[in-house]
Every structure is written in C-alpha cells, then in structure tokens.
Amino acid sequence: MHILLGQTLSFTADPFRVPVGEALRHESRGAVAIEAGRIVAVGPADEIRAAHPQAPVTDHGRALISPGFIDAHVHYPQTAIIASWGKRLIDWLNSYTFPEEARFGDPAHAAGIAALYFDLTLASGTTTTVSYATIHPESVDAYFTEAQRRGLRALAGKTCMDENAPDNLSDTAQSAYDDSKRLLEKWHGADRLSYVITPRFAPTSSREQLAALGSLWGEHPDVLMQTHLSEQHEEIAWVHELFPEAQDYVDVYDRFGLLREGALMGHAIHLSPRERARLREAGASLIHCPTSNTFIGSGLFDMNGLMNEGQRIGLATDTGGGSSFSMLRTMAAAYEVAQLRGTPLHPAQLWWLATAGSAHALHLGDRIGTLAPGYEADLAVIDLASSPAITQRAARAETLWEEVFPTIMMGDDRAVAATYVAGRRV
Template sequence: MDDFLLLGQTLAFTDNPLRCPWAACVRTERHGGLRVTGGIITALGPAEVLRAAHPALPVVDLGAALILPGFVDAHAHYPQTAMIASWGKRLIDWLDTYTFPEELRFADPDYAARSAARYFDLTLSHGTTTVCSYATVHPASVEAYFVEARRRGLRALAGKTCMDRNAPEGLRDTPQTAYDDSKRLLERWHGVDRLSYVITPRFSPTSSREQLAALGALYAEHPDCLMQTHISEQTDEIAWVAELFPEARDYLDTYEAAGLLGPTGLFGHAIHLTARERDRLAEVGAALVHCPTSNSFIGSGLFDMAGLASRCPVGLATDTGGGSSFSMLRTMAAAYEIAQLRGMALHPAQLLWLATAGSAEALRLGHRIGRLAVGMEADLVALDLASTPAIAQRAAEAEDLWEAVFPTIMMGDDRAVAGVWVAGAQVS
C-alpha cells in the first residue's frame, strides 16, 4: 500500500524529555493513528478524525499495539554478529580473543554479504530500522553492508574501520590507504538512496598520529559526513592511550589534535570523561552514544546520563557484539538499570526518546527519522504490550500508558514486535 492509515496507540515527542519535564514533551493517543503516503507520515491524530478525513483509504488497525518510530541503534559492529555473547574479558583482551579473529573473516566478500544479511534480519526482527555500524578494515565489508541495506530500503550508516597498528596484520591498513579507501567508499555510497558514509577510526590505540591526521583531513573535506569512534570506555584503555600519546592532554585531545573533533562527531561509550573533555564535547556539539549492555558485559563502567544528556546529544546503542543483545528493548532496560546505579530513575518516556529521537538526533537525522510527525519518514515499529504471560499480567494492572509500556521495556524481546515498516512498507 502506498497510501494507508495505521491505527493503534501512538506516542509522539514534541521535545527532549531529558532536558524538560517529560510530561510536557510527549503526546499520546489511546486510539490514534497516522497516515502514510509514499513512505512519509502525512497526517497524525485521533483514529476517528483520520478515518473521517480519509474514508476511502485502506486501514491497518493494530488495536492496542503501541506505534512508535522504528528504533535507531547509534553504535554497532555488524561484523561481530557471529561472536555476540562470547565469554567476557576486559576490552583489550576481548578484542584480541574474539573481535579481531572474526573481523579477519571479512576479507571474504561472500562471508561479508552473508553476515550483513543475517545482521539486518536480526535487527529488523527486533524493530530496529536504522543502524550506524562500524565495518572492518576491508572495503568489501562496507560494500556488503550498504548493498544489503539498500536492497531493503533502509536508512543506514557505516564506515570502513581504520587501524594501522596494535592489530593483526590482516586488519591493518596505512594512513594513505585509510584515506584513499574511505574517500572512495564515501564518494560511492554517501547520499545514495537512504545511505550515509561515516568516517571511522576505530580508536586512538589502533591508529597512528599520521592515520588520525589523514582521516581528520578527510573529515574536513566532507563536513556533511559523521565521524565515529570510541572514547573512554575502560580505565586501562585510557591508561594505554596516555602511554601511546604522552603529549596529549587527555584521550579526547588525541582526536582533537588530528582534526577529528567537530559538531558531527559521534563518540561511543564516553564513560570516564574528564571535566575538560566534557566541556569540549559540549562546546563543539559532538554527540555521545550510551552502550549499556556492552558497558556492563565487558565491565566498563556506568555512563553519567544525568550529567551528560543535559549538555550533549545522547544516543542509545546495542554495541553488538560487545553488547549482548540485538534488541533496543533490552538496551533500554539496561540503560534504566545503569542509571539507577547512578541514582537516576529514567522514565519510560526518556528511555523511548533515547532509542528513537535521541539516537536520530545524535546521528544528525532528527529531521528525517525518530519521531512520529508529519513529514517524517515512515520507519515504524508496533509493540504488543502483552506479548508474554508475564508482561500481560503486569500490563493488565496498568493505570496509564507508561505503566503499560514499562514492563515491555524491561522484559520484552522480539515477541513484542507486532510489526515493522520501512519507508512505509511492512517488512515484519
């Protein structure tokens, strides 16, 4: 259907509930819906108003299901799909033991293509319609990701992961090949259909000063592109950075000195930031990405949501395969638990914001995806708020929508996904 009504409960954000009282930032409709025309939301409101205004349109009535924007995963490693939930060690050991051996397999374009297809099958089954992913050092890994995303009509982002030291030989490039490969892939894919290229140094320990500078030059040449990397995930990682870059004021300075700190920067983890790093990130408007299941799984630490979300755009991410689930529901639950450990009780509205509009804004796509609003792309997920007996019996006692949806956030999985639409076309 190219023009239809989708009816159910709806939840639409008008502002960021992490920066204003949540009740003032969201509108809900118990019997609501939206009109989708040509893959775009063209009307939003009460179901009876939409039916009356468009009596000839076909109707998809989801009953009590909650219609949301499709989930947006702002930081993932699709090449780590096959090794997710590997027995945990500290970050550097985990990279050496699991990540790098798996990423070496992506030298085979056929393996990369199969992995990309499997990855999108998994993410879509959990209601995730946009992912920003790291690939591997192999250009074919980027090609496989974008070819598969384009085939499915997805809005998707990715970049070649660049490393020229402290990694196995088969995963290292050079400053020049990092620049050349990234530029070639950027020129081939950036802006094609719904795809975006992201300049991607893995993190400072695996890039020389020369490679970081080369990617900084590419970033300066293409200010419309995002730049993604990792920062301050673990304390021993920070100590390693200090040994490798003794001249740097702090971890962030290794990126800033190379021209990799800017308003379209996307910094994953950001757990153990110094006061200067917090100030600089906020000053330039860079975005941070919270990866709660990964942070707990690898024992990294507790993200400071209360202190950072008021200053910087913050997105939410699975960080698969360091993260232990492809589900943004499970990721929201982990974000709630980590915030509790820091003395902050995230409201369901705030959690849903992080998984939709918050991540979209972090990816500088808040004008296209992440909210139910006229003119936005119709990437949508519908949640069954009674998907299992345990969830159903708790939701039956709910006095409002928030009490009904919170059990699904905390206990839900792919069984809660009642439908997924990509640019208005139902895919699940």
Template sequence: MTETKLLLGQILQFTGDPFGPDGPLAAVTYDRRGAVALRGGTILGAGDAEALIAAHPQTARHDYGDALILPGFVDAHVHYPQTGIIASWGKRLIDWLNTYTFPEEMRFGDPEHASRIAALYLDTVLAHGTTSVCSFCTIHPQSVDAFFTAAEERGMRVVGGKTCMDRNAPQDLRDTPRSAYDDSKALLAAWHGRGRASYAITPRFSPTSTPEQLAAMGALWGEHPDCLMQTHLSEQTDEVAWVADLFPEARDYLDTYEAHGLLGPGALYGHAIHLTGRERDRLREVGASLVHCPTSNSFIGSGIMALDELCRAGQRVGLATDTGGGSNFGMLRTMAAAYELGQLRGTPLHPAQLMWLATEGSARALRMDDRIGTLAPGSEADIVVLDLGSTAAIAQRSARAEDIWEAVFPTIMMGDDRAVRSVWVGGREVVAA
C-alpha cells in the same frame, strides 16, 4: 497515484526533550486511539484516529488495536561484523578485541562471508524493531559494500564506514594512513547519499591509529563535513591509561582526536564513560554526540556512563546495542539495561526518556532527526508496532497499569522480538507477526 495508509493503535509522540527542566511528561503526547498516516515512504501525520480517518476517508487501514505505534528504533553504534561473536565469555575490552573481535573481523576479506553476515544482522535487528543503524565495518572495503548493499535491498536508512587501523592490531587487519584515506574516500564516493545510505569516516579508536592515520582521517572529514565521523572514547580505565602512554602530549583522550581534526558537529563517540570535566565541556561546546551502550558496558565490565547528568547538561546522547560487545540485538533490552545502570547511579530513567533515547534521541545524535526517529509529518515512514502483552508475564503486569507508562514499562524491561508485532521501512511493511 501512491496509496495512503492508516496505521491505527496507541500513539506516543515527543514534542520536546524529556530530559528538559519541565520533566519527561511535558515533552510527550499520547493518543489512546491514534493513527499514523503514510503515503509512499513518508509520514503525512500522526495523532487522533478519528481526525485522521476523517482527513483520509478512502484509505487502507491497518488496525493494531491496543498495540503501541512508535518510530522505528535507531541504534547509534554497532559492529555488524561482530554478529557471530555476540555473547562471548569472560573478557574485558583489550582482551575482547584480541581474543574475539580481531579473529572474526579477519574473515570479512571474503565478500560472500561479509554479505551473509550483513544480511543476517539486518534481518535480525529488523525483527527486533530497529529500522536504522550506524555500524563500523572492518578494514576490508568489501565489508562496507556488503553492509550498504544489504541495507539497500531492505530499504533501510543506515550509516556505515570502513574501520581504519594501522597499529596495535594483527597485520592482516592493518591498513596505512594512505590506504585508509584512499579506501574511505572511494567508499564515500560510492555510497554517501546513495538512496538511504550515509558514510561515516571511521577510525576505530586512537590506540589502533597512529597520529598520521588520525590526521589523514581528519583531513578526509574536513573535505567532506556532511559525513559523520564515528569512533570510541573512554570506554575503560585501562584504555584511557593506554591512550595517555601512546599520546603523552595530549591533554586527555578527546584531545587525541581534536588535535587531528576529528572533533566537531557530526562526531560520534561510543561509550564516553570516563570523561574529564574538560572533555565534557568541549564535547558539548562543539555539539558532538555521545552514544550510550549499556549492555556492552556491563557485559565487558567497562563502567557506567553518567547518562542522566550528560543529557540534562545539554549533551547530544544516543542509545546503542554495540553489537557484539553488547549482549543483545534489540533496543528493548538496551533500554532496560539503561534503566538498570541508571538505578545504580541513583538516576532511574522514566519510560518516556528511554523511548526517546531509542528513537528521536539516537536520530538526533546521528543528526538525522529531521528524517527518522519521529512520527512528524515529512519524516520517513519507518515504524515499529509493539504488542504490550506479548508474553503472559508482561500481559499480567501491563493489565494492572493505571496509565500508558505503566503499560509500556513491562515491555521495556521484559520484552524482546516477540513484542514486535509489525515493522515498516520506508512505508512498506517488512515484519508482520
């Protein structure tokens, strides 16, 4: 019989959307002495420790004291092949792609290189408490195989897809409408629904796909609507202008996707900074998801997403590092950047909103909040345990806290992988400090 385990510590759980009209605190419960019960790869329940101990008296216990137990972080938009070029200097989006990204992605035709970077990337994010990611791969099918294989070896729930490009990229990184369709269909058949893997149909963005390729990707998504579709939208103003030149018939950037069958539930659009009113309304109407990438947006000089406004309007929004345009692998630093950019817009986010975005909010953007991102009974047992005094600077500030939010916020703002005391994936501890 599979052993039941109890993880003891402080517990935060969300009961609703912290961007709702009643405010963030109405959407969260807190147990000063709480527990999470696991059996196999599934959460049985979470809440008051004494009640769970009474319900499971003969159970192995992992007592984390005052550490905070949360669902594993969910990173909703990454480029694992850009691991090696993270923190590269001085470029904006188009120059970034040409100078750093495309030369690096050419290396992923080598299966050994792809496997090595996939393993390095996933081990790195696990050390930062991230248990699920949604990643772009490269045009090479072997880059997709490497990513899903490495995730399978670690038991992680992940989403990924072959990046498709047939113009405005080096010749060695171009496919065709036909090969993009065929490769993506074969990879989807091999990986989608295998264990904890999900496939995402992945045109990089409209400037690097002809209308014919976008239509081919839209056709494939129409045949497999249970898959996600991921791409980029309105990251920089010069990109938006470029799209207008390339698609003069389109009403706006979003229309370049909608016209080719690439808008609907299950669509993920990274960045979404410079949206028109029509685009906002249409995205919300169809239930598409936007992904906020705050460290990337500041590092590459893209602008500031209207995060608070979009969330309060009912838009699905996730949070992401955008490795390697983003300048960090961890969701703690990403939450801190989201707070800082919110301050610049005059809309500082509450710690509860930041934590929700990094867990259930991102899972909801991926349409996986029934499986990951929560501590609800039946959810998959992916968990991060945070030390709220991981450094002297953090400890001295959290020691002065008058409530849990004052205790958590210093770790959000100053924490890194040193704050990660333990990580559980599928009910198995994979990182232990």
C-alpha cells in the same frame, strides 16, 4: 495512502529538558497515515480515517505505534560472536573480534552476515543502524548493498587501523584515506545511505592515520565521524602512553581534526571535567552502550550528569560487545545503569533515547525518530502484552508509561508486532 491504527506516541520535545507530560502526544486510539514512504498525518483514529475514507487500513489494536528504533553504534561484523564469554575490552578484541573481522575480506561471508544482521535488527524493531565495518572495503559494500536492497536508512564506514592490530587487519594512513574516500563517494547519499568516517579508536591508529582521516573529514564536512572514547580504564592508560603529548583522550582526537559536530563518540564513560566541557563545546554526540558496558565490565555512564550539562546523547546496542540486538533490552540496561548511579530514568526518557534522541545524535532528527508529518515512515509496532509475565503486569497499569515500562524491562523480539520501513511492512 495507507492508514495504521493503534496507540500512537509522538515526542514533541526532549523529556530530559521539559516535564514528561509536555514532551509528547499520546493517542489511545490513534492513527498514522502513510504515503510514498512518508508520514502524512498522525492523530485520533476517527479524524484520520474521516479525512481519508478511501485509504486501506491496518488495525494493530492496542499495540503501540512508535518510530522505529535507532541503534547509534554497532559492529555488524561481530554478529556471529555476540555473547562470547569472559573478556574485557583489549582481550575481547584480540580473542574474539579480530579473528572474526579477518573473515570479512571475503565478499560472500560479508554479504551473508549483513543479511543475517538486518534480519535480526528488523525483527527487533530497529530501522536505522550505524555500523563499524572492518578494514575491508568489501565489508562496507556488503552492509550498504543489503541495506539498500531493503530500503533502509543506514550508516556505516570502513574501520581504519594501522597500529596495534594484527597484520591481516591493518591498513596504512594512505590506504585508509584512499579507501574511505572512494567508499564515501560511492555510497554517501545513495538512496537512504550515509557514509561515516571510522577510525576504530586512538590506540589502533597512528598519528599519520588520524591526521589523514581528519583531513578527509575536513574535505567532506557533511558526513559523520565515529570512534570510541574512554570505554575502560586500561584503554585510557594505554592512550596516555601512546600519546603523551595530549592533555587527555579527547585531546587526541581534537588535535587531528576529529572533534566537532558530527562526531559520534562511543561509550564516553570515564571523562574528566575538561573532557566533558570540550565535548559539549564541540557539539559531539556521546553514544551510550549500556549492555556492552556491563557485559565487558566497562563502567557506568553518567546519563543524568551529562544530560544536565547539555550533552547530545544517543543510545546503542554496541553488538557484539553488547549482549543483545534489541533496543528494548538496551533501554532496560540503560535504566539499570542509571539506577546503579542513583538517578533512575523515566520510561519516556528511555523511549526518547531509542528514537528521537538517537536521531538527534546522528543529526537526522528532521527525518527519522518522530511520528510527525513529513518524517520517513520507519515504524515499530509494539505489542504491550507479548508474554504472560508482561501481560499480567501491564493489566494493572493506570497510565501509558505504567503499561509501556514492563515491555521495556521484560520485552524482546516477541514484543515487535510489526516493523515498517519507508511505509512498507517487512
């Protein structure tokens, strides 16, 4: 048993569905009791300490004890090319992504980047990531090996591409199926790891490959599937040329058994009414990647409209197309995108998206993303006065959210006072 003291924030409901005041519990002097990697109690500090008088205590003062951040869409192999200049999606892939990903057949290179990637994300308070690897099985092994060594809850899959990709980054329909199945059987359910079936996106997969991966998903319905959807207009036009028989981009995936609950659709910016209705009906998760969408000029995600329709939505950095490893910066970008659409998000909604909302999108809402008894003790402790600019603004706050919002908008890794993985400070 170990007790952490600080401000505590626990979501009890979705602040997009109920008034903010009814969606959370906040203790200005709270405590989280942890045992065997799980939360056993959350509440007022005096009550928790009285119930467990012999437990050692770590006092984080006025810092906010939050669930660890959950990044629902990343490309860990792009760590080294983050913040590369001046491209849109297709040019980005050809100029930066594909040359870098070609290096991941080297197990030593893959292992080095995986270690660096988790160093960077944990320093930013992110405790769960969902990554695309490369076509190389070695890239998947490196990511999961490093995540397992650190005790992380982590998800990933081999990226599959057999068309419109460089020869050194192309597999086949059969090898994509075989490699993915072998990796799934090796890693899925090992400790806190989950395999995700991963066609990169429709333009880089043949009909045969999409069908093969749809079959694999049908054989293993408990795993997730991730891909990209409607990120840029040029991409959508390309999909229409490649799949003229399909009604639209969503229908391409639907035809091959790649659209149902457990589908993680990255970006999902430019959707028709039919596509939106079908995604909702299927129960797919839409993953909002705001720093990426602005950095490579993709467009403005319709958070308000999609939430009002009842869509399931998570939040993500999309590193390295996204320009930051920080979910604080990602929350800030989500706020800015929503402002540009005329529908500002409340700070509670932003925080929920980065924690419980993303957990819900990943179908892990019963395990992570919430401060509550029984949940895995993955935590981020956030200093709400981490820089002079933030300190002077937060000092004027009269409510919790006035105190938190400056850190959302101006915070970085300096704001992360501590990160805990399964109850262990890392």
